[in-house]
Amino acid sequence: MKHTVAMIQLDIKYGDPKSNFTHASTQIEKAAIAGADIVLLPELWTTGYDLTRLDEIADNHARKSIAFLQEQARKHNVSLVGGSVAEKYEDGVRNTLLVIDEKGELVHKYSKLHLFQLMDEHIYLEEGEDDAEFELAGVKSTGFICYDIRFPEWMRKSALQGAKVMYVVAEWPNPRIDHWKTLLQARAIENQCYVVACNRSGADPKNEFGGMSLIVDPWGEIIAEGSRREEIVVGEIDFALVDEVRKRIPVFRDRREGRY
Template structure:
């Protein structure tokens, strides 16, 4: 997880900085790279018509190059993707061959930061498969909707990737919500948050990897850094057998 300070409204500079950080990360032996939300533009929402990426074409080429060059999987955070009907906040996932294997546009738009005024909500499913492991991807505000996360867990997801620009004043909510999502869904949560500030917000970092018991495996601070952890998806099976939450659900009642 690469939590870095995103330059406001400057895709070219952010791409350069992301590549520098990714180069450092792969030198540690990382096999999966995770970037934060809107890492190309930040929350420069009023200029999205000017700086958004048409059909995500540029970001896909860049992330494909990175994945192939370093033989890594990339959870490409999210980028502002220009469609004919507007802009969406879109996560891109690349495999080690540089192939785009998943796209997800943020479903829940955060009115407190005016997302609903400048972005269109997504219609995509969150689930995907990476290296034969069932996964799902979510973006920031999505984690406040447990029923949306549970949908992917019921579909078999073992690892939930979350990318965010979560503000520092509510960083305690970030940790608590993510731990709750891991515990109730008995899955890993890998959550990458940006650091730094833009003209309106200061962001909290504290990227996290949480295991299916809700234990924090790795945690970042409030500055730029690479946060690493090892995931054992067999632990998900073990926890789900120990406490059979999905067997004991009573869907006829709720």
């Protein structure tokens, strides 16, 4: 089974959901024209890291964001790993990843478990309690948000449950972009699966972001890589390769669970 995946490296407008919805609509259409059947958006693409204003600009129960993504999915016949959005609840705001299938059905929501203190997430956001696994386009999948990739045990959990692809959405800053690339390749190799990772481009008042969205195959080979500017990065993933790699090097069979 093969899929064409597009990662949209949005240059997000800081604290301006209206502009970001309009821009995302244009970019999703371009991704569909490029032949993608699965499209990714980056982390917090509606608001950026305007954390101090989240009470004002966060999306109540993500209703507007979900409706927008559903409309886009149906219009363009694509599945959407719709990045993450600031989702407002009665008890606070969460950083929530949204997954919509090509029929416009909400497949999954996952709120970020690991909050990044260097960017004050722990002050303005509530950590999630959701599982990361879901099925999309007939394939067992999982989704993570930015800082999550520094926690290999969290990602291994999904691989042990059969995930063949790990989708990652991020606002990864430029100063640590080398970590981004290395960590994603490591997560692909150790879990013997595809990693499809969409990072934003551009800057906000406090940070410059690195772009360099990646598709990494189960051998750790990079098969598509973005630049640092806004662009759409497209690549093909072949899930037969996951089965082949796991058969050739039976990491999961050879684990010694009783020792670690």
